[in-house]
Amino acid sequence: MTSIPEFFKNQSVLVTGGTGFLGKALLEKLLRSCPDVGIIYVLMRKKKGKELTQRVRDITDMPLFDVLKRANPENLKKIVPLLGDCKQLGLGLSPTDRQLIKEKVSIVFHCAATIRFDDTLKNSIILNVRSTREVMILARNMKELKVVVHVSTIFSNCNRKVTDEVFYPTTIDWKEMIDVVENIDDSTIDILTPKIIGTFPNTYVYSKSLAEKVVKDLGVNLPTVIVRPSMVFTSLSDPFPGWADSWGGPVAISVGVAKGIIRNCNADRNAVMDIIPVDTVTKIICSAAHEKALCGDRMEPSVYNACSYSLKKLTWGSYTEICLKILEENPLDDILWIPGITFIKNDLLFWLMSILFQVLPSAVLHGILKLKGTKSPLLYFQRKGYIGALGVKYFNGQSWEFKNKNVQELRKNLLPADRKEFDLDDFESVNFKQYFSDAYKGIRLYLMKQPACTTPDGWTHFRRMYWLNIIVNGAVAGLFLWTVLHSRLAQNLLPSA
Numbered sequence: 001m002t003s004i005p006e007f008f009k010n011q012s013v014l015v016t017g018g019t020g021f022l023g024k025a026l027l028e029k030l031l032r033s034c035p036d037v038g039i040i041y042v043l044m045r046k047k048k049g050k051e052l053t054q055r056v057r058d059i060t061d062m063p064l065f066d067v068l069k070r071a072n073p074e075n076l077k078k079i080v081p082l083l084g085d086c087k088q089l090g091l092g093l094s095p096t097d098r099q100l101i102k103e104k105v106s107i108v109f110h111c112a113a114t115i116r117f118d119d120t121l122k123n124s125i126i127l128n129v130r131s132t133r134e135v136m137i138l139a140r141n142m143k144e145l146k147v148v149v150h151v152s153t154i155f156s157n158c159n160r161k162v163t164d165e166v167f168y169p170t171t172i173d174w175k176e177m178i179d180v181v182e183n184i185d186d187s188t189i190d191i192l193t194p195k196i197i198g199t200f201p202n203t204y205v206y207s208k209s210l211a212e213k214v215v216k217d218l219g220v221n222l223p224t225v226i227v228r229p230s231m232v233f234t235s236l237s238d239p240f241p242g243w244a245d246s247w248g249g250p251v252a253i254s255v256g257v258a259k260g261i262i263r264n265c266n267a268d269r270n271a272v273m274d275i276i277p278v279d280t281v282t283k284i285i286c287s288a289a290h291e292k293a294l295c296g297d298r299m300e301p302s303v304y305n306a307c308s309y310s311l312k313k314l315t316w317g318s319y320t321e322i323c324l325k326i327l328e329e330n331p332l333d334d335i336l337w338i339p340g341i342t343f344i345k346n347d348l349l350f351w352l353m354s355i356l357f358q359v360l361p362s363a364v365l366h367g368i369l370k371l372k373g374t375k376s377p378l379l380y381f382q383r384k385g386y387i388g389a390l391g392v393k394y395f396n397g398q399s400w401e402f403k404n405k406n407v408q409e410l411r412k413n414l415l416p417a418d419r420k421e422f423d424l425d426d427f428e429s430v431n432f433k434q435y436f437s438d439a440y441k442g443i444r445l446y447l448m449k450q451p452a453c454t455t456p457d458g459w460t461h462f463r464r465m466y467w468l469n470i471i472v473n474g475a476v477a478g479l480f481l482w483t484v485l486h487s488r489l490a491q492n493l494l495p496s497a
C-alpha cells in the first residue's frame with residue numbers, strides 16, 4: 001500500500017485559496033510532509049498591486065514556513081503561482097495556463113471562497129458556487145486526474161440538527177441560482193436574498209451548501225472528496241503550536257474580551273463550540289485525498305466532516321472559563337479594563353448591557369482621547385463587535401450533531417508509515433488549557449504583532465487596572481446601596497431613629 005508522501009510523489013497539484021489561512025497551512029504541510037511532491041500550482045489574483053511572485057514571497061516569509069525552511073528550503077521553489085480569479089469564468093486563467101493544468105495536474109484542492117457571512121448573495125454565488133463549477137469542469141478535462149478535493153464547511157447543512165457525511169437536497173437547483181445572479185440586477189437580488197436563503201442564516205453557508213451539490217453533480221465518475229471543517233482555529237502542533245493567521249471564528253471577539261472592551265456574549269454557554277485546529281484539517285484533507293485516489297471509487301464524492309464532534313467536546317462556557325484563566329496569568333499589555341464576560345441569551349438584555357457596559361464606557365474614553373488629540377478606534381470596534389455578535393449568534397447559540405465516522409475510518413486506515421505526520425491523536429488527547437494558551441500566544445505574536453507574554457510595564461498597568469476595577473465596582477455598589485437606603489420606600493420602611 002502506498003503511503004501519503006509516496007502518493008504525492010512527483011504529482012503536480014493545483015491549489016485555489018492558497019493565500020488564505022487554510023490554504024497556506026495546506027501548502028506548508030504538502031511541502032514539508034510530502035517532500036517529493038511535484039510542482040504546486042497556486043491560482044491567485046493580484047492584490048493591492050502586488051505581483052504574484054511578491055505574494056508568494058510574502059507567504060513563504062511567514063513564520064509558518066520556518067520549519068520547512070530549516071529542513072528543506074529548496075522545496076519552496078515548488079510553489080508556482082498562476083494568475084487567475086475565481087470570480088471569472090474559466091477561473092480567469094490564461095489559455096496557456098489552462099492547457100498546462102489539463103496536461104500536468106493530477107491533484108486539485110479547491111479552497112478559495114468568500115467566507116464573509118454578510119457578503120452579497122451575488123458575490124457568494126459567483127465565488128463559492130460558480131467557481132466550484134469551473135473547477136469541476138477543469139478537473140473533468142485533466143488528463144492525469146487522481147483526485148479533486150473541495151473544501152466546504154460543516155455548517156453547509158446547518159438548517160438541519162444532524163449533519164452526517166452525506167449529501168442533503170438543496171432548495172434550488174444551483175444552475176438556476178447561477179442564472180439568477182448572472183442575469184438579475186444587484187438591488188433586486190439584495191431584496192430577494194432573505195427569501196432565497198430561507199432557513200439558512202447567511203449567504204455564506206447557503207452558497208457553500210449549493211457548491212456541495214455542484215461537486216456531487218459534476219463529480220460523477222470523478223474521484224472527488226468534500227471536506228467540511230468546523231471552525232478552523234490555530235495550529236495544535238504542526239509545524240508548531242499556535243500558528244494564527246485569521247481573525248475569523250472566535251478570534252476577534254476573544255481579543256476584544258482580552259482587552260476588556262467586550263464584556264457581554266450572546267452565546268449559549270452550554271452550546272457546543274466545535275473548533276478544529278488548522279493542522280488537523282490539513283491532515284484530514286491530505287489523508288482523504290490519498291484514500292479516495294487509491295480506493296478507485298468514482299461513484300459519488302466522499303464526504304468527511306472535519307470537526308471535533310466525536311474527538312473532543314467543548315462548550316462556549318468552558319472555552320470562556322479557560323480563556324479568562326489564561327488572561328489572568330498572561331494579560332495583554334494594553335488592556336482597557338480587567339477582562340470579564342457575561343453570557344446573555346436575551347437579545348434585548350444583550351443590547352442594553354452592551355450599551356451600558358461597552359458602548360458608554362468606550363464613548364467616554366473615546367471622548368477623553370479625542371480631547372487629548374489621540375485618535376481611537378474604540379467606537380468602531382464596538383460597532384463591529386456588536387454586529388459580529390449578532391451575526392454569529394446563530395452558530396454559538398445552539399448545538400448540532402456532526403457525525404464523523406468517515407474521519408474516524410480515515411484515522412483507523414492510516415498506514416504505520418503515515419502515523420507520525422498525519423495522525424489526529426494529538427487533537428483527541430488535547431489539553432484545552434495548553435492549546436488555548438498556545439493559541440493566545442500565537443494570536444499575540446502573529447496577528448497582533450506584540451510579545452507573546454506580558455512585559456513588566458504590562459504587569460504594572462494590569463495591577464493598576466485591577467485596583468481601579470475594584471475601586472469602581474466598590475463605588476458603584478456603594479452608590480447603589482446609598483440610593484436604595486435613601487429612597488422614599490426605604491425611609492418609610494426603616495424605623496425612624
Ligand SMILES: NC(=O)c1ccc[n+]([C@@H]2O[C@H](COP(=O)([O-])OP(=O)(O)OC[C@H]3O[C@@H](n4cnc5c(N)ncnc54)[C@H](OP(=O)(O)O)[C@@H]3O)[C@@H](O)[C@H]2O)c1
Nearest residue numbers: 017018019020021022085086087111112113153229231232
Ligand atoms: N476559516 C474557517 O473557520 C473555515 C471553516 C470551515 C470551512 N472553511 C473553508 O475553508 C476554505 C478556506 O477558508 P480560509 O479560512 O482559508 O479563508 P480565507 O483566509 O479568507 O482565504 C480565502 C482564500 O480564497 C481566495 N480568494 C477569494 N476570492 C478569490 C478570487 N476571486 N479569486 C481567487 N482566489 C480568491 C483568497 O485569496 P486572496 O488572498 O487573493 O484574497 C484566499 O486565498 C474556504 O472554502 C472556507 O469556506 C473555513
